[in-house]
Amino acid sequence: MLLYGFGAVAQSKGGGGGGKDSTPDAFEFVDQTGVALNTTITSDPITITGIDTGSSIGISGGSYSRNGGSFTSKKGTAYNGDNIRVRLTSANTYDTTKSTTLTVGGVSGTFTVITLSDTLNTTPDAFSFTQQTDVALNSTITSEPITVTGINAPAPISVSGGAYAINSGGFTSAQGSVKAGDQVRAQVQSSDTHNTTTSATVTIGGVSGSFSVTTSAFITDTTPDAFSFTAQSDVEPGSTVTSNAITVTGINAPTPISISGGLYSVNNGTFVATAGEAHVNDSVRVRLLASTEHDVTTSATLTIGGVSASFNVTTKLNSNGAFLMPPASPGNPSFESEHFSGSNNCTMCHNNLTDENGQDASIETDWSSTMMANSARDPLWKAKVRSELNRNPHLADVINDKCTRCHAPMANFEARKKGEPLEILDNGFLNADHPRHNEALNGVSCTVCHQIKNSPDLGTLSKFSGQYDIDGSKTIYGPYDDLFPNPMIMNTGYTPVYSEHVKSSKLCGTCHNLKTPFVDESGTILSTTPESEFPEQMPYSEWEHSDFASVTPRSCQQCHMSRVNGVPISNRPMWLQRRDDFALHEFVGGNKLMLDIFNNNKEQLGILSNNFEETLQKTQDQLNKSATIETVTQSLANNTLDFTLKINAQTGHKLPSAYPSRRVVLHVTVKDAQGKVVFESGKINPNGSIEGVDADMDRTTFEPHYDLITSPDQVQVYEAIMGDSTDQVTYTLLRGAQYLKDNRLLPKGFNKATAPNDIKVVGDALTDANFVGGSDQIRYQIGGLSGNSYSVEAELVHQPLAYSFAQDLFVEPDAEVQDFKTMFNASTQKTSRIVLHTFSVSK
Structure with missing residues (x-):
């Protein structure tokens, strides 16, 4: 309600005279009906406008609050922009009106409340939900909300065929109650077949409304989404090379699959050359025989439902060990300079x-x-x-x-x-x-x-x-x-x-x-201070944050x-x-x-x-001292081998530490009683690549940190992965703006919750409760094993130069790079064992 007055206004709003204006613009409160008896009722706030000086404020029949302060009935002063609420106590009888009137600078507004009717009404107005069509199969579908009206007391609510939620609460199928003004949503699970309708019926106070959803009509689609294989280079001439796995997506019916120039395998089955049939979510790999000549590219082309992709393999360069640069000068170690002596x-x-x-x-x-x-x-x-x-x-x-x-x-x-x-x-x-x-x-x-x-x-x-x-x-x-x-x-x-x-x-x-x-992609330097620069190598800070710096100094x-x-x-x-x-x-x-x-x-x-x-x-001896492995739990039941390994770090810094090309890999092999390998995670190839590691197949990706491993293509790799300013993987040091992953094993006493930004844990390891200072635990669950006993080998290995890091470098044609590539390819020390742990598990 809106009232003017309690007397004449000295001058109209906007009038001349240039004096202070203490008469506010008109204001009004939103009345409330159907309120509970004998209850304190508070209005929505109104804002005082149109004055440029303090103005008197008073109330009759209730109390008021300025700007969230205490409620009072005493006169006071209001100012432009003040938020005012009023309140009163409702009548203690049904269908009864009570009001309170607020006056500011001679302008009044009344807040009126009416108690609920003495006749309880729990039958709401009719309601309906908007039906949905063409929804996905076997999906949880939620309706738009309806608002409960027409009742003045709580009404029962129930559902059949689905669930409901009141306001922002969770979904439930249990009986409950609603009140006027509540918003209700229905939820139903769509059918797992096409063109099928399912419904959930919500009943409130005897009035029902149904929420129906109809799945999409079936349209056969045998053309998959585009797929690609990661090319491999630097492979041994005459070797058999297997591609990364691609997943068939975008089809809803079986589709033809064929290959030229090689073999293919579906879902880790036998590699074949004959045409077959692929299904949605199938995992497909390609295999070919590399050329027996050096620096030759061989291809195999896989076609699925008319969509093709080639797997390209290039054999090694410089197979004869020839270098592009002349032998380097050793320098003269007997020199003397102004400050130094050789x-x-x-x-x-x-x-x-x-x-x-x-x-x-x-x-x-x-x-x-x-x-x-x-x-x-x-x-x-x-x-x-x-x-x-x-x-750059x-x-x-x-x-x-x-x-x-x-x-x-x-x-x-x-x-x-x-x-x-x-x-x-x-x-x-x-x-x-x-x-x-x-x-x-x-x-x-x-x-x-x-x-x-x-x-x-x-x-x-x-x-x-x-x-x-x-x-x-x-x-x-x-x-x-x-x-x-x-x-x-x-x-x-x-x-x-x-x-x-x-x-x-x-x-x-x-x-x-x-x-x-x-720098960013255009070469502009983004870091502005030493503090903001990228922490490329921080072994000293890692040591400072460990027990080796204070608790057990070393x-x-x-x-x-x-x-x-x-x-x-x-x-x-x-x-x-x-x-x-x-x-x-x-x-x-190391x-x-x-x-x-x-x-x-x-x-x-x-x-x-x-x-x-x-x-x-001495370096091998040092590596052997850097970590241990122990078995925490082990069992063999229900055709599932289940065991947990604990990796104990013994270094005074992260393992590996320093230059971000380094990684430590957990290689786990399970053999049956006849010595046949039935599971292998982290198999190391002679060229330094690791089977199953995402980055070794696609340098734009990286292997996540694991707490649970269930398949061979999941590999626990302890490493730091650099990211650029656009959150993409990079191997260029000057593009390194952050780490996208840093799950390198932590030294004893390292608290990942308090670690400074330069040495913080990044990625899933941060929330892994078993990844702590000094150790990490990894659980393996391997199903489909019907034997009575199995042997497990868990090997922790160190690689100073990860395969993906090396391959990114080797794209450069310069002599320094290609000569290093020749040396790298010839080395037998790409991978070094840190520790081997073996145990057996029987039923």
């Missing part, structure tokens, strides 16, 4: 050392066969630099600087100090004629690590990504005190001193935490540099005391692939060391 200058005093058992502990010898010593000879690094330059040539300065700070740190440091241009390939550091060539080829050498200062911010973002501090004092920081420094000072000009920081992980963090800028050096006792830190003077807890400079990691490539391509890569066999064995 590793060969250290050998006179720091080789020919032995421990208390007479075992060799020579520093330079151990170091010479490490990744650090050969960081600038690394053919994968050179190939990847070329690829990144090809894909306008960022050459960024690439050449970022990639040499830790792979060729001495050349980078001296060039930046002198204001010289930074270039790696072509006429750059790796060219034997370049003035910084020797500094570059000596890799991460003695006088780099031992000259890094203990800056106050060492171990923080400002010192990551190769931002170490080295000055011109030629101070060599070491782990021992009580030194006799004169021989080093006199022979080299460097002064040895003791400093605790060379034993700390934060020293390693200068290069082993690496953040990189990232530094990087303690894990990657084994210890011996009774070693003099120099072979001269002869009387120098022997030291305990001597760290062997073996810097052992990259057997690259060590094998170094060892087998010494001349081509300019390798000087002959110590790789020892380092390869």
Whole structure:
């Protein structure tokens, strides 16, 4: 209701005079009927408008509230824009009207409520649901809502043939009650046959309405959706090659299937060449015999219902081992520069050392066969630099600087100090004629690590990504005190001193935490600060977030540099005391692939060391210590083998860690009592690909994280998958803006709920309750097994370079890439076993 007055208005709205206006625009409340007896009833809010100063407010017969405040009946002041609600208590008799009147600045509005009738009415007005046709088969179909009207008391509601929901509640088939104004929806399951009607009938207070749905008419469709096979390259000549599986979709009736140039298999059946019949959701694979010649493409074409796709297979290049580039220069490790000295200058005093058992502990010898010593000879690094330059040539300065700070740190440091241009390939550091060539080829050498200062911010973002501090004092920081420094000072000009920081992980963090800028598809840099850059490699931060940093302290050096006792830190003077807890400079990691490539391509890569066999064995030993497998549960019942494995990580960082090409795969094989393989998940091929892994068949996809595995095409792969700024998989480092998946095994004590963004768990592993710091559990359920006993082999393997990562790189035609491809293909160390766990299960 709307009332004007309680007296004359001083002047009409909009009149002249220029004074303050305290008379609001007219307002009104929405009356309510059928309300409960003796109940507090609150109006909808009204908004005060049309005033530019405070205006008096008062009420009769009730109370009011301003802007959600307490209700009051006292006079007050209202302002433009105030939200006002009023309330009163309804009458305690039926069909009785009560009102309250609000007055603001002389303008009034009345809120009226009428109690419900003394005659209860539970029979609603008639209602009906809109029928639906052409619905999908065997689907849950929900109606549009109807509103209950015509009752003044709760009415019973029931349903037959389906379910109903009241307002936003859940669907139910149980009896209930509704009140006036409630909205009701019906739900019914459509038929599993075409052109068939099913109904649900809702009854409210004796009045019924039916909701009917009719399935679509049957139209035969034997033309499937388009499908495609992922081409495979680099295959062995004369080998049998199997495609990825495609799923037949888009048909509703059997359709012809045939092949030319190969064989096909439906639903893991026998491979055949004869024409047959395919059905919707069939899984189809193609198999062909690769050419016996090199660099030849062979095809098989599959046709289903008139739609065709070819599976193309190309055999290897460079089968004779020929390289496109001439052998590389090894550099001169006896160089001297303004700030650095080559590793060969250290050998006179720091080789020919032995421990208390007479075992060799020579520093330079151990170091010479490490990744650090050969960081600038690394053919994968050179190939990847070329690829990144090809894909973002306008960022050459960024690439050449970022990639040499830790792979060729001495050349980078001296060039930046002198204001010289930074270039790696072509006429750059790796060219034997370049003035910084020797500094570059000596890799991460003695006088780099031992000259890094203990800056106050060492171990923080400002010192990551190769931002170490080295000055011109030629101070060599070491782990021992009580030194006799004169021989080093006199022979080299460097002064040895003791400093605790060379034993700390934060020293390693200068290069082993690496953040990189990232760009969009047009090459525009999107990252704006070091914080916002992509966390390409973060082992140090992973360690910081683990028990290894605090609860059970163990530094990087303690894990990657084994210890011996009774070693003099120099072979001269002869009387120098022997030291305990001597760290062997073996810097052992898990990259057997690259060590094998170094060892087998010494001349081509300019390798000087002959110590790789020892380092390869130490690397295998390190891998063997990095994880264990145990059986948590096992059973064989109802023709189903059911077991749960627990993978225990033993590393102080994620496993695998650092460069995002690395992956760890769980390979599980089940054999029957006769030794026949009845199930295999994660089978490893000689070329490094893994059967069933999505990315190895289609590089735009990746294998999800699993908590339960039931089929061979599901494989547990612990890895980090890079994503670009459009959320697509990328293998280009400068496109890496995020991780789409990171389920790498976590070190003990790693809390995934509190991990910083740079090292967070990404994907399904984040919500996997069994994926925790130090371990992961995976359940296997394998049906269709009628035998009485089975043996299980669970093998955890490490691959430094995932097949999909390698194939993305190998599309580049450049010599650096193709030469690395030749080395990669020839290596037998693409995959290394970490641990093998076996057990048997019987009924």
